[in-house]
Amino acid sequence: MNLVEKNVIYFGGFGGIGQKCIAQLLEKQLKALAIFDLTENTKILDEWQKKFPNTDIFYQKVDVTKKSDIEAAYKAASQRLDYFDVIVNGSGIMNDRLIELSVDINLMGVINSTLTALEYMDKSKKGRGGLIVNISSVVGLQPSPLFPVYAASKTAVTCFTRSLGVSFYYERFGVSFITICPGMTDTGLLDDLSSKTIFDFETPLHKIAPKIKRQKAEECARSLVKAIEEGKNGDVLMLELGTITEVKIPNHWVHQFDD
Ligand SMILES: NC(=O)c1ccc[n+]([C@@H]2O[C@H](COP(=O)([O-])OP(=O)(O)OC[C@H]3O[C@@H](n4cnc5c(N)ncnc54)[C@H](O)[C@@H]3O)[C@@H](O)[C@H]2O)c1
Numbered sequence: 001m002n003l004v005e006k007n008v009i010y011f012g013g014f015g016g017i018g019q020k021c022i023a024q025l026l027e028k029q030l031k032a033l034a035i036f037d038l039t040e041n042t043k044i045l046d047e048w049q050k051k052f053p054n055t056d057i058f059y060q061k062v063d064v065t066k067k068s069d070i071e072a073a074y075k076a077a078s079q080r081l082d083y084f085d086v087i088v089n090g091s092g093i094m095n096d097r098l099i100e101l102s103v104d105i106n107l108m109g110v111i112n113s114t115l116t117a118l119e120y121m122d123k124s125k126k127g128r129g130g131l132i133v134n135i136s137s138v139v140g141l142q143p144s145p146l147f148p149v150y151a152a153s154k155t156a157v158t159c160f161t162r163s164l165g166v167s168f169y170y171e172r173f174g175v176s177f178i179t180i181c182p183g184m185t186d187t188g189l190l191d192d193l194s195s196k197t198i199f200d201f202e203t204p205l206h207k208i209a210p211k212i213k214r215q216k217a218e219e220c221a222r223s224l225v226k227a228i229e230e231g232k233n234g235d236v237l238m239l240e241l242g243t244i245t246e247v248k249i250p251n252h253w254v255h256q257f258d259d
Contacts, residue, residue: 001085001086001130001131001228001229002229003025003028003029003030003086003228003229004028004029004030005029005030005031006028006030006031006085006086007030007031007032007033007034007081007082007083007084007085007086008025008030008032008033008034008084008085008086008087008088009033009034009036009074009077009084009086009087009088009117010022010025010033010034010035010036010088010090011036011037011062011064011087011088011089011090011091011109011113012036012037012088012089012090012091012092012135013033013035013036013037013088013090014035014037014039014040014041014044015037015090015091015092015187015188015189016185016186016187016188016189016217017090017135017182017185017187017217017220017221017224018035018037018088018090019041019044019217020217020218020220020221021088021090021220021221021224021225022035022048023048023221024221024222024225025225025228026048026051026052026055026057028225029054029055030052030055031055031056031081032055032056032057032058032080032081033048033055033056033057033058034057034058034059034060034077034080034081035057035058035059035060036060036062036073036077036091037059037061037062037091038061038062038063038064038091039061040059040061045057045059056080056081058080060073060076060077061073064091064104064105064108064109064110064112064113065101065104065105065108065109067108067112067116070109070112070113070116071116074116074117074119074120078120083120083121083127083128083130084117084120084121084127084130085130085131086130086131086132086133086228087113087114087117087121087130087131087132087133088133088135088224088228089109089110089113089114089132089133089134089135090135091105091106091109092105092106092135092189093105093106093189094147094150094189094190094196095150095196096146096147096148096149096150096196096197096198097195097196097197097198099149102149102150102153103149103152103153106150106153106154106157107153107156107157107160110134110157110160110161111160114132114134114160114161114164114177117132118132118173118175121173121174121175122172122173122174122175123172123173123174123175124172124173124174127173127174127175128174129173129174129175130174130175130176131175131176131177131178131228131231132161132164132175132176132177132178133178133180133224133227133228133231134157134160134161134177134178134179134180135157135180135182136154136155136157136158136161136179136180136181136236137150137151137154137181137182138181138182138183138184138238138240139151139154139155140154140155140156140157140158140179140181141155141158141181141236141238141247141249145203145205146193146197146198146203146205146206146209147196147197147198148198149198154181157179158179158181158236158249161177161178161179161236162177162179162234162236162249164177165177165178165179165233165234165235166233166234167233170233176231176232176233176234177233177234178227178228178231178232178233178234178235178236178237179235179236179237180224180227180237180239181236181237181238181239181247182215182220182224182238182239182240183214183215183238183239183240183241184212184213184214184215185214185215185216185217185219185220186214186215186216186217187217190214193209193210194206213241215239215240215241215242219241219242220239220242222242223237223239223242223243223244224239226244227239227244236248236249
């Protein structure tokens, strides 16, 4: 999608990846950018507003564990913007000691945001189509023994998003769905890993995990912006160490019909 004059909503825009991604998105001459996040970062918001006076940049407080917050935020944004072109669902936590909260933020937040956004974007209703980008993870593609709850929530995000990224929904809604799977990226999400694993005892992976190469948030953001510009409906894109790889996930079950 060509981003010039587009309206973008970014969930988790003040987070590590979110901030870097927004800084790069704003270079694309957006019409408007709404940051939906739990807490406001007035300093950085002020900097963006000064640097990009031609883009309407604003913050909307949202706790994605509350469906009513999500609905209210979209409603408020719709009163300011005529339509939404791109939604990035990028809120998330990685703390397997907080099981319900992990599922509520990482999965329920994405589901509720996606379905609420569709109410506005669905071209068979009042919308004009667009793109919904859901941020999963490389552990939304494979197991993660240290963080099974996080991996489960992200695997569900991958499957949810892929399930919507089929042609008959596209023909009805005019909305494309892309799954983004970043590899380890240097942000606060990875701080203090050993206090957030599912169990509190040492495993062989506790020694390995801190040594795994991480990409910088800027690198992940550069790939994410490229994915928004070039991604196709149903794509699953792995963003690892500054590169983008399209992931093809096979269907193992082939359904049979009664005669
Ligand atoms: N950093 C990594 O290694 C990595 C790897 C793969 C995927 N991801 C995913 O990328 C996304 C961004 O992660 P990050 O690394 O920038 O982490 P981060 O901790 O820097 O940012 C997370 C963002 O989510 C927001 N958030 C948390 N709880 C919320 C809530 N209840 N309501 C609304 N917003 C809430 C935070 O305010 C913050 O803006 C997340 O979905 C994360 O799971 C990160």
